[in-house]
Amino acid sequence: MGGSIGGMITAAYLSKYFKRITIIESDDVVSDTLLKSTPQDILDYRCRLESPTSLGRSGVSQIYQLHVLEGEGYNILIELFPHLKDKLLNTYGVRTYSLKTELRFEANGQLLNKNLTEDLFWLCIDRFTLEIVLRQELCIKFPDKIEWKSNSRVTNLIADRPMNIVKGVTYRCKHNVGSPSCDLYGDFIVDCTGRNSSSTKWLKEEFDLIVPTEQMHYGGGYVTFIGERFKTGDPIIDSMAIGGCTVNAPTRNTGIYVSPIRTIKTTGDNSSGILSTLGCHCVNSEFPPSDSYENLLEWAKDYLPSEYYTMLKSTKVIGPLVPYRRAINERKFVKSLGNKWPQNFILLGDTLCTFNPQYGQGMTHACRLARELNKIFNENYHQLKDISYIFNRRASPISEGCWLVSTANDWKTPTLKVIKTDQNGKVQVYQRDNDSTTNTNSTDSKMQTPLMIRFLQWYNFWFLQCASKSGRMSTDFLRVINQHSSPFSLLKPNNLLAVCHAAFMSYFH
Ligand SMILES: Cc1cc2nc3c(=O)[nH]c(=O)nc-3n(C[C@H](O)[C@H](O)[C@H](O)COP(=O)(O)OP(=O)(O)OC[C@H]3O[C@@H](n4cnc5c(N)ncnc54)[C@H](O)[C@@H]3O)c2cc1C
Known part of the structure; x- marks a missing residue:
């Protein structure tokens, strides 16, 4: 259920163990418009449209927001799709960046030391492109094994309550209003429908099971846009390809990140030759404005360290200023339910745990959970009926680490x-x-x-x-x-x- 980052990575891993995998996705993600789009098309959509809804993609409301792919997530993608890196580098103008030489990062008011003892690399790409390219790769690699039911929304679980098993799902095609719902049975069902998943509601209705949860509302908000950076004349700012400063509540409740997404042919002598995503963010509901760039600049003057104001002043905006104001931390404590949790069903990715996006953990967390699920299947000695409990147990420390990183601040x-x-x-x-x-x-x-x-x-x-x-x-x-x-x-x-x-x-x- 859900064909975004979590759903696709899980399907790729599980393809080794199942004869057939069906991804039910509520958006029209395998349309020719998205699947056959060229690198330039994707960039045009991203820079021209206020949102990808008109292309049939509305299910991931944060898809235009600044996303960094952390190192472990990158390793997992490359393990699953070894050709992905070359494809992105050669066709999409995407690059990997060295955190030793190209990062300037201020965490809680402290600038990290440049003399790293190990170099770490980031694949810098915008989320919209990454998702489309991953889907293209998945379709090429598993043309027969993975079937997509797109434009189809899961509406409930098919439960065998006395046996405590989820046996399948009910879904409805979104195209035909009033169409009857269909049942799809499966041996193992993974909910990757993201932060607005209905699983807790379905589990209550079908199994009378209440999932313990914790939500933290910290007034998080983003405004993201794509820009071409021009030289400011300040070597410290100009040498910073990736970077930014985190919020440092309660003294400074605002921050900014900058991450390159594509190299371009330069349009002027002073151009950096890269397009970047720039994301201003906040906690405590001190939201950056998104009505005009002038107002965002005024805000930056008051709310960000001066070097970022200088950087923003010499950035040419290409595309809309996209706001996001619904970020929260939310964790579902599925492990604590032990054997009450139904068999053959798990939550994975944002469905299981959602983090403050300012720590950039969500996609990598989803990839790590999918890799853990792969390990459990690969161990070969577990019975299918036990896998959901084992997964809930082993997913818990992965989510816990990310949860502490987000929530401590x-x-x-x-x-x-x-x-x-x-x-x-x-x-x-x-x-x-x-x-x-x-x-x-x-x-x-x-x-x-x-x-x-x-x-x-x-x-x-x-x-x-x-x-x-x-x-x-x-x-x-x-x-x-x-x-x-x-x-x-x-x-x-x-x-x-x-x-x-x-x-x-x-x-x-
Ligand atoms: C502002 C912002 C910035 C972020 N920045 C970063 C970052 O820098 N780095 C990072 O790693 N993460 C970041 N994240 C988090 C990241 O976006 C998520 O962690 C990631 O998208 C989770 O992937 P997922 O597959 O679990 O869920 P999602 O990406 O939310 O995908 C859910 C999918 O399920 C589909 N769906 C929903 N309901 C149904 C249904 N009933 N039936 C069928 N399909 C359904 C949706 O259409 C969608 O395709 C950010 C999040 C936000 C909000």
Whole structure:
């Protein structure tokens, strides 16, 4: 269910174990318009249309927003589609960028040290192009095994409640209004329908199962556009191909990222020769304006470090300013349901866990979950009926790492709202209003930042102070950001010593 990043990567991995795979996708994603589009067509659509809805693609509302593909996600794509890199490099003007020489990145107010001890690379591409090219590759590689039912929306699960098994799904073709719904049975069903998945509703209706969830509303927003960057005359800014600064709540609730997407033939002496996506973002509902570039520039002058204002001033905008204001963190604690979880059915990608996009984790998280599922099938000794429980158990630490990376900072948002639903359906809503916290729904205790998160915030602060002076610690940090290493690797003894030393020296002074 769902034929975007998560659905496609899962289908590619599972093609080894199943005779036939059907992807049910609510948008018309395998139309000739999208599937046969040339690199130039894709760029034209991206720069000319306010959204891809007119092309039949409306199901991923963030598709035009700035996306970075973290290193581990890139490794997974290349493992599955070995020719993808050459194709993108040779036909799409896409490049890989070295984080050692082409990145300038300020995390929580600290600039990472340039002297990395290991070079890491990013494939810089816009999300719209990546998705279309991946789909083309999938169709070429598995023409017979993977069948697409596009323009078809899943409307429910087919459940065998006494046996606790999901046996299939009901879907309806979107083209014909009033058309009857169809049933499709399958041995294993994966929900990759993204952040607005209806699975929790279906599980309640069909199995009377309540999935415990946690939502964090931190007032996240984006405005993304494509621009051609021109030289500013400042070598520091001009040498930065990829980079930006994160928010640093509560003192600075706004940030910006810049990521190249294609090299182009230059239109002027001063052009950088690359098109980039530029994304201004915020927490605490301090949204960047999207009504005009002049207003965005005014906003940048007040809300971003001055070098980014300089960069934006010398950027030629190509295409619409696209806003996004619905970002939240949401996690479904499926592991805690143990054997109550139905057999032969899993949630994967954003359906399982959605993160603050400012940490760029979502696509790589989906790829890593799909790879874990592949490992479970590959181990060969599990029975099909056990795979959903095993997956829920093994997916949990993957989601947990990303969840901590996102939420540790989001807990600092002055107007944070947290909504928790437990296994019995009891909902608790906590709203922080600057310094005070109210629990709007029950007699329970007030919202407290969990002890673990408070420790991580403290540790992160001192870690980044040290990393700004240390190439080794900056490398460790970037390995976590790229999902090559777990966030807990930052606690290894030499880092812990450096952090404690820096903190104690500061307290003594
Ligand atoms: C503003 C923003 C910026 C982001 N930036 C980054 C970034 O820099 N790096 C990064 O890695 N991630 C980023 N993300 C997250 C990333 O977009 C998601 O993690 C990723 O798209 C998840 O992929 P998915 O396949 O799980 O879900 P989705 O991409 O949401 O795909 C769901 C698919 O299911 C289909 N569908 C939905 N309902 C049904 C149904 N009932 N029946 C059939 N089909 C259905 C949809 O049409 C869609 O194709 C960002 C997100 C946002 C909001």
